[in-house]
Amino acid sequence: MNELRHVLDIAALHALLQREFPQAAGFGEIVSAGGGELVLRLRDGEDDRHLRPGGTLSGPTLFTMADLSFYALVLSLIGPVPLAVTTSLNLTFLRKPAPGELTARARMLKLGSRLAVGDCLIESPGLDGPVAHAQVTYSIPPR
Amino acid sequence: MNELRHVLDIAALHALLQREFPQAAGFGEIVSAGGGELVLRLRDGEDDRHLRPGGTLSGPTLFTMADLSFYALVLSLIGPVPLAVTTSLNLTFLRKPAPGELTARARMLKLGSRLAVGDCLIESPGLDGPVAHAQVTYSIPPR
Amino acid sequence: MNELRHVLDIAALHALLQREFPQAAGFGEIVSAGGGELVLRLRDGEDDRHLRPGGTLSGPTLFTMADLSFYALVLSLIGPVPLAVTTSLNLTFLRKPAPGELTARARMLKLGSRLAVGDCLIESPGLDGPVAHAQVTYSIPPR
Amino acid sequence: MNELRHVLDIAALHALLQREFPQAAGFGEIVSAGGGELVLRLRDGEDDRHLRPGGTLSGPTLFTMADLSFYALVLSLIGPVPLAVTTSLNLTFLRKPAPGELTARARMLKLGSRLAVGDCLIESPGLDGPVAHAQVTYSIPPR
Secondary structure, eight states: OTTTOOOHHHHHHHHHHHOGGGGTTTTTTTEEEEEEEEEEEEEETTTTTTTTOOSSHHHHHHHHHHHHHHHHHHHHHOOEEEEEETEEEEEEEHHHHOEEEEEEEEEEEEOOEEEEEEEEEEOTTTSSSSSSSEEEEEEEOOO | OOTTTSOOOOHHHHHHHHHHHHGTTOOOOOEEEEEEEEEEEETTOOTTTTTTTOOOHHHHHHHHHHHHHHHHHHHHHHHSSSTTTTEEEEEESSSSSSSSSEEEEEEEEOOSEEEEEEEEEEOOTTTSSSSSEEEEEEOOOOO | OOOOOOOOOHHHHHHHHHHHHGGGGSSEEHHHHETTTTEEEEETTSTTOOOTTTOOOEEEHHHHHHHHHHHHHHHHHSOOOOOOOEEEEEEEEEEESSSSSEEEEEEEEEEOOEEEEEEEEEETTTSOOEEEEEEEEEOOOOO | OOOOOOOSSSHHHHHHHHHHHHGOOOOOGEEETTTTTTEEEETTTTTTOOOOOOSOOOOOHHHHHHHHHHHHHHHHHHHHTTOOEEEEEEEOOOOOOOOEEEEEEEEEEEEEESEEEEEEEEEESSSSOEEEEEEEEEEEEOO
16 A cells, blocks of 8 residues: 555644544644554643543543544545544554553555545553554545 | 343442543433443533534544443443453444434443453434444453 | 335345355355344254354354345345445354354344445354354445 | 564464364465564465455455464464464455465454454455455463
8 A cells, every 4th residue: 555645744634633623632743644654643731631641541532543543544645525434443452551642553454435444553652562453444425 | 141130220330430430420321220231321411522413523422422331331230340441342333413312222242250242322312223333342350 | 223124035035145145055044034134044064164063263154144144134125236245344252152053133223325334143042142243334336 | 562472483383273273274374473473375276165266255264364363373472272262353354355365464462361462464465455454352261
């Protein structure tokens, strides 16, 4: 999938998310997008709702990071199609995140005309393995 | 699985969740628990963060309802074991929820000594089918 | 979803599967189809490849029963569209099947114009709970 | 996870699978195991049951390749523990495989004392992207 061409850069993606998804605020910043992958980083303190050091119920935060990073990846590849919606998200919890920061690396496995399918690996610096892994499917509206 | 015995009633579950999971506040109330199932209801306006009429990014809310209803179901069956944690949650989005209320019906499919596995159907009154469906696995600590 | 209308009956489904999917032979017979559900039954001895009393690697058999029962359910609802293909199948293993027979009950959760989504519960008589549970998504070609 | 130590080499794995899982015959050979990953290769003609050029129902074959490659990966890391069993397998279908060969690359994401969790990417030479992707969880018996 190296031949995937990204049509939106990081600045354009941030502007698009801010306009279409104000809820995305506080879920970190896109730090790279290329080669069919996109990395989103969430720093500690960026949003007290999400990072709960010592907390066990960070499921919705991990869910949102996986969903948002893959959504941004889809947009970076197909351009501004706000009506792309999540069809399914399979989230597996692997390790308790450490305080500090989390990165979500979304990877495109298939970009079809109607469905985009990929996965996302969420990591926490200093841990010896990933925090969570997700399979994600988005439905793309007819264009 | 009709033989499953619920050891905590609704009042005890609400008290336990309030003590252990203040984050659960605003995610609705348990309206029934029995026969290996538990129903959680979230009413419109109960928490503006969650119900977004017309909004498309209700994923984290549906995720939390599925996770919380199944967690409460596990607790109702095994008693207060706060260290039970989500191992995986596969969420499939089916229909855009209508404003008003959402109900999550969690069902136990296997309650083992180490893993609890079930599913959850999320519905919105007035729609002609469910809003979302989840497969959920919890890990139960050794007792 | 009670309003779903089944357009093919059991005899028509068996004929269609035999013509289009000779591989389906040995995977049991459809015993009911209606109300958005379809039940497939596989009897012991019907095919020695599949039922392995005492065997542990019955995964592919359970996979095929889930896939085939849901496929037959889709066809019973939309008629003969052989190009419908599995998009994803999430299979959770719950209990070791007993020898004898297995039934797979497929249920439609959403029949859209492009995707059909549902689940499937596989049971074995005499066990006190299901053997496996699957979430299934099929892609339906444009008609 | 680079620190994972593989305790069984390819020859030992083949001998173990042959002894414990005669059903694995015809599902290809392990071509590498190291760094927390294992690659299984299935060549055309190796088993007519599995590779159906032009066929659409290769689901059980892809399921088995994902399951078997991850199982072999678990064994290569923990040694001969035949009672490790699949807990769940989420399989996403991406592209129709080309005739010729298939490779399944299993990757360990977390090797705990009770659960092993990872994923598997199935590829077909000549295609411009993967054929299938699986999330796999195995339960490991107490030792």
